[in-house]
Structures are given as structure tokens and as C-alpha cells.
Amino acid sequence: MPFTDLQASIERHFAAGSDAISDPDAMPAFLSLRAALESGQLRSASPDPSSPTGWRVNAWVKQGILLGFRLGVLEDFPARQHSSSGLSFVDKNTFPARHFTASDGVRVVIGGSAIRAGAYVARGVVCAPPMYINTGSFVDEGTMVDSHALVGSCAQIGKRVHLSAAAQIGGVLEPINASPVIIEDDVLVGGNCGVYEGTIVRKGAVLAAGTILTRGTPVFDLVHGTILRATEDQPLIIPENAVVVPGSRAISKRKGQEWGLSLYAPVIVKYRDEKTDLSTTLEDLLR
Numbered sequence: 001m002p003f004t005d006l007q008a009s010i011e012r013h014f015a016a017g018s019d020a021i022s023d024p025d026a027m028p029a030f031l032s033l034r035a036a037l038e039s040g041q042l043r044s045a046s047p048d049p050s051s052p053t054g055w056r057v058n059a060w061v062k063q064g065i066l067l068g069f070r071l072g073v074l075e076d077f078p079a080r081q082h083s084s085s086g087l088s089f090v091d092k093n094t095f096p097a098r099h100f101t102a103s104d105g106v107r108v109v110i111g112g113s114a115i116r117a118g119a120y121v122a123r124g125v126v127c128a129p130p131m132y133i134n135t136g137s138f139v140d141e142g143t144m145v146d147s148h149a150l151v152g153s154c155a156q157i158g159k160r161v162h163l164s165a166a167a168q169i170g171g172v173l174e175p176i177n178a179s180p181v182i183i184e185d186d187v188l189v190g191g192n193c194g195v196y197e198g199t200i201v202r203k204g205a206v207l208a209a210g211t212i213l214t215r216g217t218p219v220f221d222l223v224h225g226t227i228l229r230a231t232e233d234q235p236l237i238i239p240e241n242a243v244v245v246p247g248s249r250a251i252s253k254r255k256g257q258e259w260g261l262s263l264y265a266p267v268i269v270k271y272r273d274e275k276t277d278l279s280t281t282l283e284d285l286l287r
Contacts, residue, residue: 003042006032007060014063020070027071030094033064037136038098040120044136044154045180053200053234055156059176062154065118065136066173068094089114095135119151122159134171140185158185158203170196179235199230202240204272210246211266219244221268228268241272 009029013020020026036042044065048056072092089097098115100106106121111129115121118135124142127133131145136154139145143161151157152171163169167189172180179198183189187201190209195201197215213219215236219228230236238244247267251257 010060010064014067030068030071034118037118038120043138045156055182057177057179062173062176154180156182161187163189164191166192168194172198198235200235201238204241205238206243208245211244219266242268243270243272244268
């Protein structure tokens with residue numbers, strides 16, 4: 001089915017609400033969309049040089065994912081289907097766990113990890129247990145998803161990204177037209193980082209351990225003397241090669257000043273250079 005036809009079909013079934021459940025054409029349309037997502041032919045957000053952010057949200061793809069939840073029914077996925085982990089699951093039958101073989105070139109290390117149907121995982125990706133990749137997400141070549149890391153629904157992860165232990169990349173399914181979290185190529189996301197609410201991290205950036213980025217988080221660029229913020233129309237965007245660390249800023253009014261309190265504030269302390277690159281080469285030895 002051409003994607004133009006698939007888009008029209010998904011939009012029609014999504015608009016039908018609960019009536020789609022009884023439409024025999026709805027499930028085949030959803031399964032076609034799911035297969036296209038898993039092959040990487042479709043994405044919930046795509047690179048688009050004409051867009052102010054460099055990315056275009058494909059709202060109809062998100063509609064298709066939500067349609068899958070509407071059409072699905074709860075089903076037991078017994079442990080025998082997941083012999084490597086010995087775990088059993090109960091979930092919508094439209095979103096089972098994905099299974100990989102050596103020919104796929106994806107390294108899923110033994111342990112309690114799961115990759116949900118509808119997620120694209122490219123060759124050369126390394127998944128260290130336990131980690132989770134949710135539906136609609138896109139994880140490109142050579143990326144490492146480390147232990148306890150989450151790739152949320154529809155998140156877009158570029159090539160050679162390192163999501164360190166306990167990094168959380170938030171999912172964005174609704175609102176339909178909202179941008180998902182986007183981590184571009186060659187980004188290092190440190191341990192216990194959290195990136196949420198449609199934030200875009202440009203290629204080559206480094207997020208030091210413990211950095212939290214949200215739509216409401218101002219980022220203080222010490223190098224250029226500017227403050228980066230999301231706007232009504234644009235998400236928070238971390239510049240290319242920026243090195244961001246957790247910081248704080250003093251509260252200068254009322255009780256906050258009296259009590260000597262400060263607020264969390266991410267700070268760009270430098271832009272990536274040769275020394276920074278040397279500190280990130282360890283991951284190459286793990287592949």
C-alpha cells in the first residue's frame with residue numbers, strides 16, 4: 001500500500017473513533033503502519049531542512065499508533081515466548097515485544113530488556129540490560145542504549161548516540177502534532193539524564209550526568225552569554241556540540257533569598273572539542 005493511501009486510511013480510521021474497532025479494514029492498515037515503522041520506512045518525525053527546527057512531525061503516524069491501542073485487546077504473552085528473560089507480559093496484542101536474530105545486526109544483551117513492536121532499531125545498535133525502547137521510536141546505527149535507559153514513544157535517536165545508564169528519553173504521543181524528543185547524531189547523554197517534552201539535542205552535544213531538560217527549563221549558555229528557552233511554537237533546542245552540565249542559580253527574592261535557596265539550572269560551559277572527544281572514545285571499545 002503506498003504511504004499516501006496508508007495515510008488516508010489511518011486518518012479515516014482514527015477519525016472514526018470507537019467505530020474503527022468493528023471496521024475490518026482498520027487492523028490491516030495499522031499493521032501496515034507498524035511494519036513500516038519497524039523497517040524504518042516511516043517515522044513519527046522526519047528530518048526536514050525547510051522546517052525551522054530541521055524536523056517535521058508526521059502527525060498521522062502518531063494517529064496510527066494511537067489507533068493500534070484502540071484496536072488492541074489485552075493478551076497474555078507467556079514466559080515461553082521470552083525464554084531468554086523468563087518474563088511474562090500482559091499487553092495490547094497490537095504491541096507485542098519485537099524479536100531479533102543475529103542477521104538483524106542488533107545486539108540485545110542477555111537480561112530483562114524489551115523492544116516494543118513499532119520501534120525501529122538499526123544495525124549496530126547495542127542494548128544493555130535492562131533497557132526499554134517503546135513503540136514509534138527510531139534508534140539509528142551504532143547507538144548504545146545502556147542499562148536502565150528508556151527510549152520513550154516516538155523518540156528519535158540518531159547515529160552513534162550513547163544513552164548512558166539510567167538515561168530517560170521521554171515519550172510524546174499526545175498532543176498529536178507535538179514534536180517528540182529528538183537526539184541527533186553523535187550525542188553523548190550521560191547517566192541519569194532526563195530529556196523530555198519535545199526537546200531537540202543537536203548533533204555532537206554532550207549532556208553531563210544528571211542533566212535534566214524539559215520544555216520549561218531555561219538553559220544558560222556561558223560561552224555566548226545567552227539564555228535558551230522553548231517558545232510557544234518551538235521546543236527547547238540544545239545547540240550543536242554544546243557541553244551541558246547541571247548547575248544552579250540563586251533565588252534573589254523573598255524567602256528564597258533569606259533561606260539561601262537556589263534552583264536547578266542546566267549550563268552550557270563549553271562547546272565540544274578534541275579533548276571532549278577523547279573522553280567519549282571508551283564506548284567504541286564496547287562494540
